[in-house]
Amino acid sequence: MENLLVAKNVSKTYGNYKALNDISLEVPKGSIFGLLGPNGAGKTTFIRIINQITLPDTGTVLLDGEPLRPDHIQHIGYLPEERGLYKSMKVGEQALYLAQLKGLSQTEAKERLKYWFDRFGISDWWNKKIQELSKGMAQKIQFIVTVLHRPKLLIFDEPFSGFDPINATLIKDEILQLRDEGATVIFSTHRMESVEEMCDHIALIHKSNKLLDGKLINIKRAYQNNIYDVGLLANNPEQTTQELRSRFQVSTAAFKSIHDELQYRIKIPESTSANDLVSYLTTQGQLTHFVEVIPSANDIFIETVKNN
Amino acid sequence: MAMNHLSLIIKREYLNKVRNKSFIVMTFLSPLIMVAIFALVAYLSQLNHDNKRTIAVLDESGLFVEEFESTSSITYKTITGVPLSEAKKNTEESSDYGLLYIPATASVEDLSSQIVFYSDDSPSLTLIDDIEDAIEEKANTIKLANAGIDAQKIRDLRVNVDTRIETFQGQETSKLGSGLKLIFGGAAGYLLFMFIIIYGNMIMRSVIEEKTSRIIEVIISSVKPIKLLLGKIFGTSLAGITQFAAWVILLFIFSAVLTSVFDIDPATVQTPQQQMLESSTGGVDSIVQEVFYEINNMPLANLIVMFILFFIGGYLLYASLYAAIGAAVDSETDTQQFMLPILMPLILAVYVGFFTVIDNPHGTVSQVFSYIPFTSPVVMLMRIPFGVPLWQQLISVLLLFVTFIGTVWFAAKIYRVGILMYGKKPSYKELAKWLKY
Numbered sequence: 001m002e003n004l005l006v007a008k009n010v011s012k013t014y015g016n017y018k019a020l021n022d023i024s025l026e027v028p029k030g031s032i033f034g035l036l037g038p039n040g041a042g043k044t045t046f047i048r049i050i051n052q053i054t055l056p057d058t059g060t061v062l063l064d065g066e067p068l069r070p071d072h073i074q075h076i077g078y079l080p081e082e083r084g085l086y087k088s089m090k091v092g093e094q095a096l097y098l099a100q101l102k103g104l105s106q107t108e109a110k111e112r113l114k115y116w117f118d119r120f121g122i123s124d125w126w127n128k129k130i131q132e133l134s135k136g137m138a139q140k141i142q143f144i145v146t147v148l149h150r151p152k153l154l155i156f157d158e159p160f161s162g163f164d165p166i167n168a169t170l171i172k173d174e175i176l177q178l179r180d181e182g183a184t185v186i187f188s189t190h191r192m193e194s195v196e197e198m199c200d201h202i203a204l205i206h207k208s209n210k211l212l213d214g215k216l217i218n219i220k221r222a223y224q225n226n227i228y229d230v231g232l233l234a235n236n237p238e239q240t241t242q243e244l245r246s247r248f249q250v251s252t253a254a255f256k257s258i259h260d261e262l263q264y265r266i267k268i269p270e271s272t273s274a275n276d277l278v279s280y281l282t283t284q285g286q287l288t289h290f291v292e293v294i295p296s297a298n299d300i301f302i303e304t305v306k307n308n
Numbered sequence: 309m310a311m312n313h314l315s316l317i318i319k320r321e322y323l324n325k326v327r328n329k330s331f332i333v334m335t336f337l338s339p340l341i342m343v344a345i346f347a348l349v350a351y352l353s354q355l356n357h358d359n360k361r362t363i364a365v366l367d368e369s370g371l372f373v374e375e376f377e378s379t380s381s382i383t384y385k386t387i388t389g390v391p392l393s394e395a396k397k398n399t400e401e402s403s404d405y406g407l408l409y410i411p412a413t414a415s416v417e418d419l420s421s422q423i424v425f426y427s428d429d430s431p432s433l434t435l436i437d438d439i440e441d442a443i444e445e446k447a448n449t450i451k452l453a454n455a456g457i458d459a460q461k462i463r464d465l466r467v468n469v470d471t472r473i474e475t476f477q478g479q480e481t482s483k484l485g486s487g488l489k490l491i492f493g494g495a496a497g498y499l500l501f502m503f504i505i506i507y508g509n510m511i512m513r514s515v516i517e518e519k520t521s522r523i524i525e526v527i528i529s530s531v532k533p534i535k536l537l538l539g540k541i542f543g544t545s546l547a548g549i550t551q552f553a554a555w556v557i558l559l560f561i562f563s564a565v566l567t568s569v570f571d572i573d574p575a576t577v578q579t580p581q582q583q584m585l586e587s588s589t590g591g592v593d594s595i596v597q598e599v600f601y602e603i604n605n606m607p608l609a610n611l612i613v614m615f616i617l618f619f620i621g622g623y624l625l626y627a628s629l630y631a632a633i634g635a636a637v638d639s640e641t642d643t644q645q646f647m648l649p650i651l652m653p654l655i656l657a658v659y660v661g662f663f664t665v666i667d668n669p670h671g672t673v674s675q676v677f678s679y680i681p682f683t684s685p686v687v688m689l690m691r692i693p694f695g696v697p698l699w700q701q702l703i704s705v706l707l708l709f710v711t712f713i714g715t716v717w718f719a720a721k722i723y724r725v726g727i728l729m730y731g732k733k734p735s736y737k738e739l740a741k742w743l744k745y
Contacts, residue, residue: 083525
């Protein structure tokens, strides 16, 4: 797959503090790329480098195969985590100003703004001042301004903060549609359920270093460790438990069930196949539950960060 | 690209300032307030003289009976035939302002230390001077008469010197002219000082507003910080110049009204010499005419051109520093510690201007401070009406603009880092570190 954005060996130091250490990343065209990491990991620095707000000390960033140039700004839409608008400026005037800064002509900007304002049903806000709007309302304006110039690359830093669930869903659907229309999205968030739901690629940055990156599904495969949740109505529970513990790593599992069964989380060695476990279990009683445990993005995040 | 970023930013900053209600109100109200304050001060000082005072005079020597002439604000009342103690008591109980006691002495010389003025109030120096003058005049006349000299003859023989001041080119100036130069230079320097403080603060607040409203990162993902910084400085300056122009126009309207009141035709403005010959009856009209003559006589074109250059240079120099401060802090309350280094040279410039330049416009101190870029706009503007060689002016302007480039570079560095820093107030040490980021 072709990559829209490629970072090669990017490093950045502030004084004595190394904010990014030799980061290389590839963001495939048309993907939703989750940029994950604990607070202070270096995500924002990396995003600012893409936006040419900060220059890297070493390394290069390519957009569509070309090293970043000032005019690339027009192809990027950035919704920062720390965001706001001029409070005493009118909504329409402000949106026009920001759109023109992104290189749209006034008439073009007006047309597109009208489309988005109609789409969100907020046309009557045009002459209101930002300070008259609620935080969620202002966020909608900000979202519109971010995507108005139809950038190839959209960067959202915690896009859902400040939105109620209804508006968060609205924004999520808009992001997915923009992706379907060809945009590539870099998505930085701490909300793992959003990552699970939306991202097809992720990268995890921790303490200025990249710990892992790639397709989310491949990462999950790598992190799945032959672990299975098992429910068994055992004929002889004590004996079965003892035998299982002697052969495998066993812990108790907790899943919902209508039976009063034994519930185990079992990790089998790579030499053993799942079928072997199943055939053994069937000899011990009635098997009610057998599910492969797929690690969640949350698990991967916590485990990777803890191990480093 | 439809419109250049810088002009977009300048336009926004300009409109944002100019449309502001308090800006509009201030533009039209401040000249009126100024006039109102002048009128009020004039009125109050008149009021101050309004209450007529009565001073009782107990002259035991009998020499000064006719000497104290009542004026519009003071009435002298001679009392005779009462002892001092009673006169004191009477005066204290009455509404009279005070009692002047002149004892009878053996000789006129003894008077010098024996005259007493009794009052509950502490009388003004002018009042005491007036009284002393009257007594001295009379005492001297008496002494001259005693020595057999005619006092009137001495008065007739006195020579009055009125020095005429001329440059080597034969241009005439007058003492009034020197005063006017001071006023012009002082006004120009002080105006710049005020302008820098008012509009510098405006720029600083506008930078802080972008930080606190958190729009800054959105903007600088579209434009380079240096463009935003310059746009902000230029946009705010244009707003300031607009306000300034409005004031000048209002001033012209006022002065047009004044000129028509005094009936001056600039084409027929005469030299002081002609005036002195023609109108010994001169009065207010001739003074006003002389003022106009002196103003015409000043290097006005030079002053105006240099005023504009120093105004722009000095303003931009300080404006960039104000912007840097705004970027370094999170709120206006945190700005104090950084304001001092900005205000110090400015205030120093005004003090040097008002004390040293007035004393000696071309002295060493005045000259040095009119080259230092942080003080030159104010000090040089104050010197120019007194005539400063062009090369000196040009060197000073050049230094100013070179330094301006330096401060913008410095401010841009601080700005670039500072606008994205939230939380703690930086120390000077940290600011120095930012320069290296």
